[in-house]
Amino acid sequence: MTDTAQFIDMILFIVLPYVAMATFFLVSIYRYLGRAFTYSSVSSQLLENKQHFWGLVPFHYGILVVLAGHVIAFLFPRELLLFNRVSLRLYILETTALVFGLLALIGLVSLILRRITEPKIRVVTTPMDWVLFVLLFVQVIAGVGIAVFYPWGSSWFAAAMTPYLWSLVKLQPDIQFVSGLSFWVKLHVVNAFVLIGLLPFTRLVHVLVAPNPYLWRRPQVVRWYRKPGGELAESKTGRS
Amino acid sequence: MNVRSQVSMVFHLDKCIGCHTCSLACKNVWTDRRGAEYMWWNNVETKPGTGYPSRWEDQDRFAGGWEKKNGRIELKSTGKGKIIFNIFHNLHMPSMDDYYEPWTYDFQHLFNAPEGPDQPTARPISMVTGDHIDIESGPNWDDDLGGSPVYAKNDPNLEGLSELERSQLAEIERLVFFYFPRICNHCLNPGCVAACPSGALYKRGEDGIVLVDQKRCRAWRACIAACPYKKVFYNWASGKSEKCILCFPRLETGQAPACFHSCVGRIRYLGVLLYDASKIDEVANLPREQLVDAQREMILDPHDPDVIAAARANGIHDSVIESALKSPVYKFVKQWKLALPPHIEFRTLPMLFYVPPMSPVMAARNGDGDTVNHVSRDFFHDIDDARVPLQFLANLLSAGQTGKVRYALRKQRAVRIYRRAKTVGDVGEEEAAEMLKQADTTAEEAEAIYKLTSLCTFDDRFVIPPMHREEAIEMLDDPHERRTAAGFGFVDQPKRGA
Amino acid sequence: MRRTGWTALPVALLIAGASFAQDPVAYFRQNCVSCHTIGGGRLTGPDLKNVTQRRERAWLVRFITNPKAVINSGDPTALKLKDEARGVVMPIPPGINRELANALLDMIEKESALEESQFKGMTIPTAPFTAQDIERGRALFLGREPLANGGPSCVGCHTTVGLGGLAGGKLGPDLTRVFERLQGRQGLAAWMQAPATPTMRSVFRNQPLQQDEILPLVAYFEDRAKAPAVTPAGPASFNFFLIGLLGSVVVLVLFDIIWKRRLRSVRRRQVMDAAKEVLHGD
Secondary structure, eight states: OHHHHHHHHHIIIIIHHHHHHHHHHHHHHHHHHHOGGGOOOOOOTTTOOSHHHHHHHHHHHHHHHHHHHHHHHHHOHHHHHHHTTSHHHHHHHHHHHHHHHHHHHHHHHHHHHHHHHOHHHHHTOOHHHHHHHHHHHHHHHHHHHHHHHSOOHHHHIIIIIHHHHHHHHTTOOOTHHHHTSOHHHHHHHHHHHHHHHHGGGSGGGGGTTOOOGGGTSOSOOEEOSSSTTHHHHOOOOOOO | OOEEEEEEEEEEGGGOOOOOHHHHHHHHHHSOSTTOTTOOSSEEEEESSOTTTTTTTOHHHHOOSEEEETTEEEESSOOHHHHHHHSSSOTTOOOTTTSOOOEEEOTHHHHHOOSOSSOOOOOEEETTTOSBOOOOOOTTTTGGGTTTTTTGGGOGGGTTOOHHHHHHHHOTTTOOOEEEEEOOOOOSSOHHHHHOTTOOEEEETTTOOEEEOTTTOOOOOHHHHHOTTOOEEEETTTTEEEEOOTTHHHHTTTOOOHHHHTOTTOOEEEEEEEEEGGGHHHHHTSOGGGHHHHHHHHEEOTTOHHHHHHHHHTTOOHHHHHHHHTOHHHIIIIISOOOBOTTGGGSSOOSEEEEOOOOOOOEEEOTTSSOEEEOSSSSSOOGGGOSSOHHHHHHHHSTTOHHHHHHHHHHHHHHHHHHHHHHTOOSOHHHHHHHHHHTTOOHHHHHHHHHHHHSOOHHHHBOOOOOOGGGOGGGGSOHHHHHHHTTSOOSSOOOSOO | OHHHHHHHHHHHHHHHHHGGGOSHHHHHHHHTTTTOOSSSOOSSSOOOTTHHHHSOHHHHHHHHHOHHHHHHTTOHHHHHHHHHTTTOOOOOOTTOOHHHHHHHHHHHHHHHHSSSOTTSOOOOOOSOOOHHHHHHHHHHHHTSSOOTTOOOOGGGTOOOTTOOTTOOOOSSOOOTTHHHHTTHHHHHHHHHHSOOSHHHHHHHHSSOOOHHHHHHHHHHHHHHHTOSOOOOSHHHHHHHHHHHHHHHHHHHHHHHHHTTTOOOOSHHHHHHHHHHHHHHHO
16 A cells, blocks of 8 residues: 555656656747747637726736745745744745636636636637636636645745755755655646646747836837848837 | 938828728738638728727827826836736727627528518627627717717817817718728827837838737737827737738838729829838927927928938938828928828827818709709808818827818919819909918919819829838748738747647 | 656655754654653653563554554553553654664663663643732733843734733643643653744744743643633634624725725716706706
């Protein structure tokens, strides 16, 4: 029994993460170089714009804040633990995380309902969208469930998950950190890696091309076809 | 001086008969694809009316174009700071409901319907879902004042009109409308380009055509809201924005764009304008009432040796400068001051200009019911008493300044009187000369205006500059690559989801 | 062939992961001392002094490599051990194999012969703890006083009665009665010195608790164990969820207010308004 469990743990927490990360990088880059046209958020706001607001806005704000929390715990575990020294700070942090987690959940449910009930939106929904919805739903439900039933994640993530993730990064995977955790935590971790691995095959690629040069470029873009460098060098003359 | 050339346009509204041939030519060439059915890169609106999408000129709702804030212009919809927070749900983007849901008819049913007591009908089918729908709106739903209590009455250009003027517009005896064909204005300070978070939209340096790089478009939808003319559209099937490309593949082979080429009323003119690109920012920031003049000021005289030298220095080809000398647009806009920019108060500096329309002859039925009596003082009515209130035209074409419109209309009237004196003879030569003087014109100019308005040939109307594609850098590129970057056609199948 | 190729990676990684503790002394320190001493009396598990003389070596190896299997097989000795440990079953030592088990037994044999083994365990004072000890234990538990070696404080995963607020974490077990479960001061202290569950072991392996941190914590747990009733975990979670839900509703309302000028419908509203006007006009 334990041998099998150990073997499954190894597949899920060592093999899967590496396979997922490899797929993520290779396929995203390949897709960007070879099929840049398909990099799009394929918005459906044009077809329906009321429920769109109640789905997209809570979901994105929720998921971004929560993801940011995960990244912070991954990068600054020690600082986070020190921050949590005061119980009140811990409670505020955890409550904020839960609020945004719930926002993500509410938004996601709203989005799924929108996909089901709006005939126009159904037309533009692909099977891959459904796979994505299922995975995201499992992920968010598990996340919220963990926040409620296995507190305080901000502390134990920094203590147990961060070393595990770093052990993966350092190519010395140590699954002892995760093998003893509860089913929901394991589900959340495994599902996260599945999502990362699947990301380049889905519309989620739009997170990779989230616009940042915009904030620094000059407002007007002019492309010259006759000047040396042409489109590739793309002379971005401003309004001057 | 930073001289650039721009392929610019004039639409002579006095000649537009509202036949929609241009729209159909465009639709058949460019937008009869899945996801693009609802798009009309070229459409013809009836004014007064709310147009397509409904009330597009109402920037309180659609937040298109630029606005001045603390002395600087900013995009009204999503500027740099705002985009981060509003990228998930575009606050000002119209939904398909504000355009219309495209449909076809279930024609097969006419053939396949089982025998029954009723004639089979072809019910409308949505081109989005394929389900039967109730048609609520169409691309020119308010054509010829259809549904005017809903549409004509809500025309944003009625702002500033007196109650009397408004009520007269709805009076059956005085009822009036004119047509307003629209394509992308290929602006000098385009809101769509400035708004695009991915930098997918760009203005071509050589001819000023504004395009969407389909490969870089990520469907952030900022362009749609930022264009105050609502001339960037979202293709819901491919997840990319699309817009009028001024038929550049036709232009590059010396042909006029499809809508220009097919125009029955010969209302469209196309030619090169040279302008000073270093002034774009300055002009766009000027107070509202100076915008029309300032934009005219930016447009440079191609006869001026200094301008020619600067143009050459900037790499503008001699043949293009030559073409600018013959440009009908230059004559209408700069020389004759007949053509005016639409809604320049949006501050995008549109490069499509409109010659304001003369109103129909004003007449009233006499009491006996059979004879008609001219109401205006003379045969060609007085401009200020025109059935279309001057203010209305001014709101549409000159940022609310009636003077500009009055000038253009007076000149047009003077040309008519001048021609009448010449051909019919019921107007005296002196009276005609006086009229020309009052309208700030001369007999030679009137003759030229008359010729370019009434006797214009293809070559007069469309002075297409050589595009010198043989010099273009992209001759070295993969043509397939080029196709997707240039705003039309797909190498990859436009598939959603994956 | 393909199958072995596929499984080779995790197996190799496991071996690589386990090899860190091949030295029996180090291994014993890391994995065994939380329950066993050599000559220090029983903790959760029995004192291992001279264990090789009490039992057959073959049996011992069999037991060490898979305690649960031996117990499940109905072996009377193993069942008796389980009873003595109040039902606590020894977990499979990580990365154990026959060679390692033998090496451990050799090491135990050697240590047993010594006057005083290095694994005699901690000596915990039997005198009652002071209120200060308990208070410091509480501070350590809550993390108010950070652990010297940088380990995470208990409250992230554990709770006890009387914490107030939203109580402690629930990833790990409630520690209110841990003092009894681990059979008093000795057992508790030994556990904390080298926690035996996989997660705790991993987390504290490189940042162990210090001697002067263990004592106050033991004091705190001993004090907690005296607390009368055990509060169920339910209400804290439920309250927490309610607060979260309330918060998200507030944020949703905020969204609606912040973006109240978002475009909803222009054309349809225009038609409705006109229709209303016509109706009222008549």
